[in-house]
Every structure is written in structure tokens, then in C-alpha cells.
Amino acid sequence: MALPNKVLPGFSASLYCQPTSTPTPLTTTQLALVASVSPIAVIGNLLPVEAIPAFGQDDAVANFSVAGTRQSDKIPTQSAPTSLSITAAWNPSDTNLLLMRGDAYSGVVDRTFVISATEGSNIVYYAFNGRVSQFQIDAQPGAEAKCMFTIHPRGNQYGWSNNA
């Protein structure tokens, strides 16, 4: 097994969440260790989301202006991990969607989430700790009911790993 060395279809990405209502999130070191991350990326922890939204880091700069000069400087700062707005087809009994609902109700549950992208048996993982917010059900009558929620990652608590 190795790190995928192909341009991957967006379809190949999946989102997993740590199980149980009182999870112990991974440490920053563990978030970048495949041995810690891969046990979360199993089918029992799969979140049945429609698409994986953009993930990674936000843009963040500090800038300043000095009177009498024309251009300010833009200084990159340590940017926060990107919040993920998730849409899933809503099954009211789905174990992992119920965990998200409980997290949103609480607002203070830290949980490790894992996004995996796969090419055959080669997998790259992005793992982060986050809290769930804005849990909503959208029941428009022309399609399946949607379950929408936002995962806000904790600052500095993410890591990349792979099964190479």
C-alpha cells in the first residue's frame, strides 16, 4: 500500500466520525499518525454525507497601512482549519447522524473526524477535532429529506497521514 499517486475523483472521499456520545478526541500528534486515524475510518463510523465540502485551512492575513504609503503589507498568519458545512440524506435512525445531533445539542463535545480519500487500497487521511453546530433538517417535498450541519474544527488540531 502507498499514498495514492493519481488525480482522485471527488467521489473517492468519505467522512468518518469517532463513535460514542462521549468520545476522547485524538491528540495533535495522533491526528497525524495513521495508526491512530485509520481505526476511526471504518464503515461503522461512516457519515452518509452527500459530498465532502472543501477542507483544509482558511485564508488569514494581518495587514497594516502606514500613512503616506500607497500599499499595505499582507502578512500571513496561522490560519484556522476550514469549517465544513455538511449535507447528508436524513435517516432519523442513523447512529452517526444522531451523534451529530447530540453534539450540536451539547455544543461542547470535541470529536475526531476523518476524511479519507481512496484509490484502491491506497488511502490518504485528513483528521481533525471539531465541534458540531447548526444541525438542521431540510424536508423539501421534491427530494429526500436533508440533514445539514456544520463542523467547526478546533485550531491547530488536525493532521495528515496515509497508509504508505
Add this chain to the structure above:
Amino acid sequence: MAGQNNVSTYALAIQAQLTTTVSPVPVYGSFNRNFASQQKFVTWNLRNVHQEVYTGTTQSVKGIDRPIFQTNIYAGSLQDAFGIANTIIQALHGYSGQFGGLFYVSKIDVDFLYNSYDNDIGLHSIYLDCTLDIPT
């Protein structure tokens, strides 16, 4: 998680539901070889069976199915054709419940497409599109 529905069950249920709805008018899948001797009958064709597949390589991350079965009504008189069409629309449009005794549908949406006449076989026809919303 959503499994793939069985399309064969769809066919059985459509036949059963239409048969119950328009009885005693006979119902056939796709074609009626006895059209020359029968002045009233209904055929149906199933299409657009598709559960949206969402992200990831796990096969069961899918949405609901909203298949359409087209119902073709044939009758020797225009009045009979519209009468059968009305029976189907009254019974099925907006219907929610067991479908053909085989599965539950949240909604049936009946769309009256058009009526026509075939001079070769001497039958009036009416075409309806029926969309099923099937929880998965």
C-alpha cells in the same frame, strides 16, 4: 445508509396497484397483443429508476428513489379513455401508503401528459406519468 431497492418489486407492485385501481379493465406491462379485440386496456412502462449515489466508496450511501412509470390508457371511445384516466388520477395522485401491497410510498405524483388517437388501431390513448417517492 440506504440499500438499493429491488426493481423487480417495483414492476410487480405497479402491475398490482394499477390492476386494483382500474379493475375490471385489464392491465399489461408495455404491450397488449390482444389490442384488436379489447376496447379498453391499460399498459405501463417503468423508467428513471435511480437512487442518487453520494460520496465515498461505500455503496450504500444513497438517496431515495423517484422512479416514473408511464401509464398508457387505450379505449375505443374518447369518453372511456378519459374516464379511466380520471379513475387513475383520483386514486393515485397524491396517494400515500402501501403500493401494490409490496412497499410503502410517501407520495405518488400523477402528471397527465396528453391524449391521442391512433387511426390504424382505432383506439384513443392517454398518457400519464406517475412518479413514486419511495423511502429507502
